[in-house]
Amino acid sequence: MFQAIYQRRYLVSFKAARLTQQVTDVLVIGGGVAGLRAAIAAADEGVDVMIVTKDRIQESNTWYAQGGVAAALNPPDNFEAHI
Ligand SMILES: Cc1cc2nc3c(=O)[nH]c(=O)nc-3n(C[C@H](O)[C@H](O)[C@H](O)COP(=O)(O)OP(=O)(O)OC[C@H]3O[C@@H](n4cnc5c(N)ncnc54)[C@H](O)[C@@H]3O)c2cc1C
Numbered sequence: 153m154f155q156a157i158y159q160r161r162y163l164v165s166f167k168a169a170r171l172t173q174q175v176t177d178v179l180v181i182g183g184g185v186a187g188l189r190a191a192i193a194a195a196d197e198g199v200d201v202m203i204v205t206k207d208r209i210q211e212s213n214t215w216y217a218q219g220g221v222a223a224a225l226n227p228p229d230n231f232e233a234h235i
Contacts, residue, residue, distance in 0.1 A: 176202035184214035185221075 177199035180191045187203055194201045209215065224234040 174202060176200045178202070179204065181205075182212075183209045184212040188214075 178194040180187045180203045183205040
């Protein structure tokens with residue numbers, strides 16, 4: 153009944169065994185601030201880290217916010233006021 157869920161579907165047919173393979177200890181999906189912070193934390197543990205993004209590294213909210221990301225760091229500013 154749920155067979156279709158387990159079938160892999162691709163836009164084009166290909167054989168995975170013929171593709172270039174990359175091996176890493178930690179795979180981070182996303183190259184925005186969250187992914188990069190996770191990658192730094194993982195790298196600090198001395199493991200190999202690879203980051204993949206769905207597009208160029210410049211295509212992220214993090215990149216578009218280069219003018220500065222406001223954050224509540226010190227009182228009297230706070231998280232609720234920041235929202
Ligand atoms: C102009 C602007 C100003 C901003 N100003 C502020 C501010 O002042 N204060 C504040 O707190 N926030 C601000 N933000 C929001 C803040 O920038 C984002 O909340 C934050 O950067 C999100 O980081 P992220 O790593 O979660 O996501 P993103 O930076 O969006 O990164 C997502 C990553 O995931 C990848 N990805 C997504 N889907 C897939 C997929 N299917 N497969 C592989 N990779 C995938 C993308 O390619 C990208 O690399 C602003 C945003 C913008 C655009």
